[in-house]
Amino acid sequence: DWTMAEYRQTKIADIRQQVGKGKVICGLSGGVDSAVAAVLIHEAIGDQLTCVFVDHGLMRKGEAEQVVSLFRNSYNIPLVHVNAETLFLSGLKGVDDPEAKRKFIGKTFIDVFEEEAKKIGGADFLAQGTLYPDVIESVSFTGGPSVTIKSHHNVGGLPERMNMKLVEPLRELFKDEVRELGRELGLPDAFVGRHPFPGPGLAIRIPGEVSKEKCDILRKADAIYLEEIRNAGLYDAIWQAFAVLLPVRTVGVMGDHRTYESVCALRAVTSTDGMTADIFPFDPHFLARVATRIVNEVQGINRVVYDYTSKPPGTIEWE
Numbered sequence: 001d002w003t004m005a006e007y008r009q010t011k012i013a014d015i016r017q018q019v020g021k022g023k024v025i026c027g028l029s030g031g032v033d034s035a036v037a038a039v040l041i042h043e044a045i046g047d048q049l050t051c052v053f054v055d056h057g058l059m060r061k062g063e064a065e066q067v068v069s070l071f072r073n074s075y076n077i078p079l080v081h082v083n084a085e086t087l088f089l090s091g092l093k094g095v096d097d098p099e100a101k102r103k104f105i106g107k108t109f110i111d112v113f114e115e116e117a118k119k120i121g122g123a124d125f126l127a128q129g130t131l132y133p134d135v136i137e138s139v140s141f142t143g144g145p146s147v148t149i150k151s152h153h154n155v156g157g158l159p160e161r162m163n164m165k166l167v168e169p170l171r172e173l174f175k176d177e178v179r180e181l182g183r184e185l186g187l188p189d190a191f192v193g194r195h196p197f198p199g200p201g202l203a204i205r206i207p208g209e210v211s212k213e214k215c216d217i218l219r220k221a222d223a224i225y226l227e228e229i230r231n232a233g234l235y236d237a238i239w240q241a242f243a244v245l246l247p248v249r250t251v252g253v254m255g256d257h258r259t260y261e262s263v264c265a266l267r268a269v270t271s272t273d274g275m276t277a278d279i280f281p282f283d284p285h286f287l288a289r290v291a292t293r294i295v296n297e298v299q300g301i302n303r304v305v306y307d308y309t310s311k312p313p314g315t316i317e318w319e
């Protein structure tokens with residue numbers, strides 16, 4: 001049996017051993033995992049680490065700013081912030097298949113990385129916040145034939161051409177353990193306690209083709225939903241809560257005129273590791289309040305539904 005303080009020291013020794021005097025580049029996704037990995041690696045090797053935050057424009061409201069300020073101002077960790085929104089959104093044009101979206105985003109991430117790595121004079125290692133459940137879910141169904149459920153964009157190795165080795169200090173950990181390690185490393189509670197957010201971001205919460213307009217609509221709805229969840233004191237009781245923008249329009253009525261706009265689905269689940277999940281049983285009045293606010297405040301949405309599917313058979317994300 002080990003404690004998180006011991007794990008931290010062991011991993012620091014491992015990282016030093018693996019990296020030597022090499023340079024490490026770490027991709028920040030905006031989420032907790034890559035942030036914890038980066039802080040741990042920085043503690044081990046200091047300024048041999050450079051973080052690169054590839055901002056794909058598929059982040060939630062205010063998220064990019066939060067990450068940049070945490071790293072630059074609180075930790076003083078060298079951080080390159082790449083605004084690649086146009087690159088990602090133009091490449092996603094016309095793409096509606098979930099796996100095609102994931103693959104494009106994963107590949108483009110690596111392309112941008114490679115370019116940034118060159119700019120800082122090359123790196124020998126790439127650090128990632130891969131967790132244990134990512135490793136097993138991407139590989140196969142246990143006991144069944146080898147089937148990829150979803151290609152997680154932060155797993156699967158790197159193209160040979162990059163010629164970098166992987167540093168993945170969280171590979172043995174589950175989410176709750178990563179949070180514990182984050183606290184152990186002094187990351188703020190509010191940051192460590194944040195709900196997981198997938199690498200491909202809002203792209204997999206917009207079934208069908210993704211566009212800037214749709215991302216903007218979804219960001220607004222999602223922010224209202226999360227604000228209400230926080231105000232109700234429910235945030236920490238939920239593993240993940242988010243809005244999904246459906247490629248379906250329905251008829252509604254507002255004031256004295258007819259509307260014909262998109263449907264927004266709300267999802268909230270409880271889970272301990274993301275591998276199985278139960279729906280969060282909100283009070284119907286709470287959901288009604290959120291629905292009213294979203295329809296009133298977000299232009300482009302005129303109907304809100306709640307997703308009652310557990311995992312399995314559903315997955316947490318819609319794509």
Ligand code: XMP
Nearest residue numbers: 151152153196197198199200274315316317
């Ligand atoms: P699913 O949708 O497979 O998600 O039930 C399980 C957990 O993994 C997150 N997720 C991802 N995380 N890259 C990530 O870093 C990804 O490509 C990705 N896809 C899903 C999801 O948000 C949930 O917490």
